[in-house]
Amino acid sequence: MSTVKYIEIANIIDSRIDLGHYATGSKLPTHRALANELGTTPVTVSKAYQVLASAGKIESFVGRGSYVYENKQLSQVIRSGIEQNESNLSILQPCLTHNIKSLHSQFQNSFSQNIDPSLYAYAEGSGLLKHRDICRSWAVNYGLDKPDVEQLHLVNGAQHALSALIQLYTKPEALIAVEAQTYPGILSIANFLDRRVVGIHMDEHGMRAEALEQQCIKERPELVIVVPSHQNPTGATMSIERREAIANVILKNDVLLVEDDIYAFLNPTPLPAISNLIPDNTFHISSLSKAISPGMRCGFLRSPKLHGKKLSAFLRAMVWLPSPLLFETASQLVDSGLAFSLAEEQKQIAQNRQHLARRILQNFSLAGQATSYQLWLTLPKQWNADSFCLAAKNQGMLVSSSTYFGAGTPTVNNIRLSLMAIESEARLTLALENIANLLDASPTQYSQF
Ligand SMILES: Cc1ncc(COP(=O)(O)O)c(C=O)c1O
Numbered sequence: 465m466s467t468v469k470y471i472e473i474a475n476i477i478d479s480r481i482d483l484g485h486y487a488t489g490s491k492l493p494t495h496r497a498l499a500n501e502l503g504t505t506p507v508t509v510s511k512a513y514q515v516l517a518s519a520g521k522i523e524s525f526v527g528r529g530s531y532v533y534e535n536k537q538l539s540q541v542i543r544s545g546i547e548q549n550e551s552n553l554s555i556l557q558p559c560l561t562h563n564i565k566s567l568h569s570q571f572q573n574s575f576s577q578n579i580d581p582s583l584y585a586y587a588e589g590s591g592l593l594k595h596r597d598i599c600r601s602w603a604v605n606y607g608l609d610k611p612d613v614e615q616l617h618l619v620n621g622a623q624h625a626l627s628a629l630i631q632l633y634t635k636p637e638a639l640i641a642v643e644a645q646t647y648p649g650i651l652s653i654a655n656f657l658d659r660r661v662v663g664i665h666m667d668e669h670g671m672r673a674e675a676l677e678q679q680c681i682k683e684r685p686e687l688v689i690v691v692p693s694h695q696n697p698t699g700a701t702m703s704i705e706r707r708e709a710i711a712n713v714i715l716k717n718d719v720l721l722v723e724d725d726i727y728a729f730l731n732p733t734p735l736p737a738i739s740n741l742i743p744d745n746t747f748h749i750s751s752l753s754k755a756i757s758p759g760m761r762c763g764f765l766r767s768p769k770l771h772g773k774k775l776s777a778f779l780r781a782m783v784w785l786p787s788p789l790l791f792e793t794a795s796q797l798v799d800s801g802l803a804f805s806l807a808e809e810q811k812q813i814a815q816n817r818q819h820l821a822r823r824i825l826q827n828f829s830l831a832g833q834a835t836s837y838q839l840w841l842t843l844p845k846q847w848n849a850d851s852f853c854l855a856a857k858n859q860g861m862l863v864s865s866s867t868y869f870g871a872g873t874p875t876v877n878n879i880r881l882s883l884m885a886i887e888s889e890a891r892l893t894l895a896l897e898n899i900a901n902l903l904d905a906s907p908t909q910y911s912q913f
Contacts, residue, residue, distance in 0.1 A: 470511035473502060477516060481532055492522060492530045493793040499541055500902040513721055517540065517854060526550065526860050551895035555838045555885045556696060557758050558810045565758060566802060574793045583788045589778040591618030592788050599764050605749040606728035606806060608811040609740040611766045617779055619763040620786045622726045622751040624687070627653045628765075629722050629747055632778050634686045641685035643671045645840075645869045645876065647696040647724070650689055663871030664688075668831070673709035680717040688718050692738060694727035697839045697869045697880040701834030711741040721746045729755050729807040730814065730835045744768045754837070755807035761786070762794040810884075811835050815884040817892065824896040828903060839881045844903055849877050852906055858904065861895050 477498075477517040480486050480705040490496075492513070495500040495506035495508050502509070506728045513530050516522045524530040527549060582592065588597075596616045604610050619625045626649065634640060642650055644663035645837065654661045662685065666677040671690050679685065702710070712720045723738050723746050739746040751763035767775045779785070797803040815835045820838075822830060843852055867879040881899070888894040 470508045470515065473498075473504060473508055473512035476502065476516040478521060481521060482871070486532050486692065490532050490765070492532065494529065497735055504852065507872075515637070520850060524854075524858075524859065531612075532773060540757065542897055549860050549896075551891060552885045553881045553895060553899075554593070554864045557755065557885055558582070558755055558806075559813050559887065560757065560882050561887045562809060562813065563756060563806050566806060571793055571803065574796055577780070579895055581790050582791075585788075586783055587788055589614075589785075590776045591785055591791060595788065595795045598737070598792070599762075600766075600797050602752070602763055602798050602803065602829050603728075603737075603748065603766065605734070606725070606731070607734040608748055608750070609738040609743070609765060612769070612772075614772045614776075615767050615769060617765040617772075617775055618786045619749075619751075619765050620761040620777065620783065621753055621758070621760055621763040622724060622749045623649050623763075623899060624753075624761075624783075624786075625747075625749045625763055625765040626650060626722065626724065628775070628779060628782065630654065630657060630659060630687065631782075632775065633720055638686040639683055641676060641679055641688045642871050643695060643698075643700075643865065644871055645695075645698050646657065646689075646871045646877075647691060648868050651871065660729050661871050666695075666698065666821045669696075669706040670695055670702040671710060673713050675705065676710065676713045677717075680719070682776060684717055686904050687720060688714060689722040689724060690738070691724045691727070693725060693735065694730045694833055694838075697838065697864070697866075699836040699838055701731065701735070702738075705839050707736065707738045707770060708741060711738050714738075714745050719745070723747065724749045726743045726751050726754055727837070730833070730837070739766060744770065747771075752797075754802055756794075756797065760790055760794060762790060780868050785889065795896065814884060815868075816864060817889070820894055821868040821883055821887070821895060824893065825903075826898055827900075837882055837884045839883065839901075841879050841881060843877045843879060847877070847907055849879055852902070854878060855907065856899065856902060857905075859898060861897070861898060 486492060495509040497525065498509045499506045513522060513524060515525050521533055523533050524528050564800040568656055593613060596613050596617060600616045602612055630653050637660060639655060639660045641662050641664050646668050651661060664677060665672050670692060676688065692707060694701055721738065725737060725748060728750065737748055739748040748766040752760055814837050816835055818836065831840040832838055839892055843849060851865055853863055853865040866876050884891065886895060
């Protein structure tokens, strides 16, 4: 095969992508189909795909084919399905097999007795009053001062809360300040809604208050979003002092803060929410996704008193209200205490897995708390984050590159490893051992060419 031929084929595919003939996120033709069409061999097409994958134009998955790359789309970083022969270390979710039995019986109980007819109807405000009343104790248990029931809104998960707040409290082209390495779901929303994002420097305690202050002097953001506990992706957790410092900057500059506290249940002891310090400037988000089940889509949003009515009206305008049927089960889980014991058990699993992972990866630089769901690993110099992820993917391991989390400078060379999605500890051990071997290897060994 001549070198020129596969580069030529790569150029053809590339221009088809640019022209939109192969849409973003769509599956590319098989090697054989394209070889037939272009009068070449499947091996040449395969080489061309490898060139495009290295250039970040497409992505290839073992057993599933190649896809046109979707930059900054949530789906790129976080693959929720677990394919056969794949070890998924890319998604932050609870160890679901552990919760499923309890959830099955809770759902059966919820719907086996006489069902309250109001659950089938529309409700006033953003969720039934009794559900809001019970569900607020979830966030309160993990550090939030008890809000009035009018301040508590039910949402379809934390993602819904984030998108609602960004839509309602910022205009197109507005500036949103986030942690320098941030949850890609925020970048996706900003991308779709044409909001600008600025990454604020972080350290091991999360967003740095002085850096936020400097940003406010340079250009005051309309919204600041922080994840104060077990931050995604770095695992950083804000100390009480850092929470106070951030609160002071927010207050001084009179900006609105979104405190996405979805991982608060993982803290060894509850840490006070920033919302407690500046209740009139802060929206607080929590959700059952990470401790109980992401599929339930049950989240809770606490608003400042002044914003309660407006937010409730907005949520109603957008989705009427999240399903009362699901929130009935969520309320029963919270009310009976089962939600809290499941959360505690997930924290214990996370702690065991952190221990396991830190032993296997002891030669590498790791960040994250002893009970975080993830590890944030600084790659050895010879590896670039995207090439490492590609090499890992080719071996059936899905890990997430720092490219997907970056909200501007400084660029880092890390990967995020989620320790909870793989159900069996034996399989997780194997995957981590393979990752350790790959980290020690030379990228040229795994070069596609
Ligand atoms: C920081 C953060 N916020 C929000 C979400 C989305 O949560 P939910 O499933 O409740 O929408 C995630 C999920 O990974 C997350 O890490």
